Amino acid sequence: DQQVKQNSPSLSVQEGRISILNCDYTNSMFDYFLWYKKYPAEGPTFLISISSIKDKNEDGRFTVFLNKSAKHLSLHIVPSQPGDSAVYFCAASSPGNEKLTFGTGTRLTIIP
Amino acid sequence: NAGVTQTPKFQVLKTGQSMTLQCAQDMNHEYMSWYRQDPGMGLRLIHYSVGAGITDQGEVPNGYNVSRSTTEDFPLRLLSAAPSQTSVYFCASSWDRAGNSPLPFGNGTRLTVT
Numbered sequence: 001d002q003q004v005k006q007n008s009p010s011l012s013v014q015e016g017r018i019s020i021l022n023c024d025y026t027n028s029m030f031d032y033f034l035w036y037k038k039y040p041a042e043g044p045t046f047l048i049s050i051s052s053i054k055d056k057n058e059d060g061r062f063t064v065f066l067n068k069s070a071k072h073l074s075l076h077i078v079p080s081q082p083g084d085s086a087v088y089f090c091a092a093s094s095p096g097n098e099k100l101t102f103g104t105g106t107r108l109t110i111i112p
Numbered sequence: 113n114a115g116v117t118q119t120p121k122f123q124v125l126k127t128g129q130s131m132t133l134q135c136a137q138d139m140n141h142e143y144m145s146w147y148r149q150d151p152g153m154g155l156r157l158i159h160y161s162v163g164a165g166i167t168d169q170g171e172v173p174n175g176y177n178v179s180r181s182t183t184e185d186f187p188l189r190l191l192s193a194a195p196s197q198t199s200v201y202f203c204a205s206s207w208d209r210a211g212n213s214p215l216p217f218g219n220g221t222r223l224t225v226t
Contacts (some may be wrong), residue, residue: 034214043116043202043217044155078145089154099145099170100215101153101202 003027004092005027006103007033014111020075021106023090026071034074035058035064038087048075077108085110114138118203118218125193125225131187133221135203143206145215148172148199155202161186168180193225 005024013019021035031052036044050057050073056066063076064093085107087107091100114151118128119134137144145160161180175188175197186205190197200222204215 041219043204043219046214046216049214073204089157096167098143098160099157100155102147102156104154 002090002104003030004090004101004103006088006090008106010107010109011078012102012109015082016079019075019108020108021075021077021088021090021108023073023075023103024071024091025073027092027094027101028071028099029094030101031095033066033073034065034091034095035062036089036091036102037084038089038105042112044089060095073078080108081111082110082112083086114186114202116205116216116218118201118221119181121219122222123224125190125223127193127225129193129196130189130191131193133190134190135185135186135218136183137186137205137216139207139216140183141205141207142183143208144180145170145204146176146178146186146188146204147204147217149171149202149220150199152184155171157200175191190223193223195225198225199223202208 019020034049035047037047038044048062087105089105090103127204134182144157146156149155156172159178161167167178200220202220203218
């Protein structure tokens with residue numbers, strides 16, 4: 001049972017345009033959401049997070065939006081840069097739970 | 113400050129062999145965990161520890177053992193390797209429980225079991 005889903009395995013975006021990565025979840029107990037970025041042969045690195053008490057969090061070119069009623073979050077990257085080409089994972093956790101539940105990842109390719 | 117260090121980077125085992133994947137952190141983090149990454153499956157939690165002497169099972173613990181004798185080290189043991197354990201393994205640590213803070217990950221160990 002995949003509680004966190006990233007339905008797009010891959011996405012290609014022109015350099016300078018906006019990249020939008022989507023993530024859906026089924027567990028209504030999730031209250032903290034994170035995005036990780038992963039380059040080949042490296043571990044995932046934390047990008048941005050959002051608590052369920054917010055609907056938006058921004059950090060430079062990266063913004064995460066949370067729609068609790070739709071159980072949906074999205075990561076916006078603007079403007080997209082070639083160095084953003086990587087696999088992006090969304091993850092979620094619930095109160096008192098010791099683990100993060102990860103989605104399957106979306107491979108983002110930025111076209112110069 | 114090296115962060116989270118995993119060794120080895122690559123390993124090939126034959127079915128039935130045993131080995132230990134090493135994970136060390138120098139950030140004095142209480143929480144440490146092991147994940148495996150498989151194609152189309154995301155990252156799945158194997159085992160975790162909330163402090164020295166305390167370990168617990170994650171989502172996919174079968175075939176793996178862990179121990180936490182020090183704050184710094186959290187080794188993952190495969191007692192009898194199986195082809196289904198071919199994967200990339202990531203160790204992570206945190207000052208807080210996993211659900212409350214981002215996890216710094218190591219760079220991974222790519223394991224192939226033939």
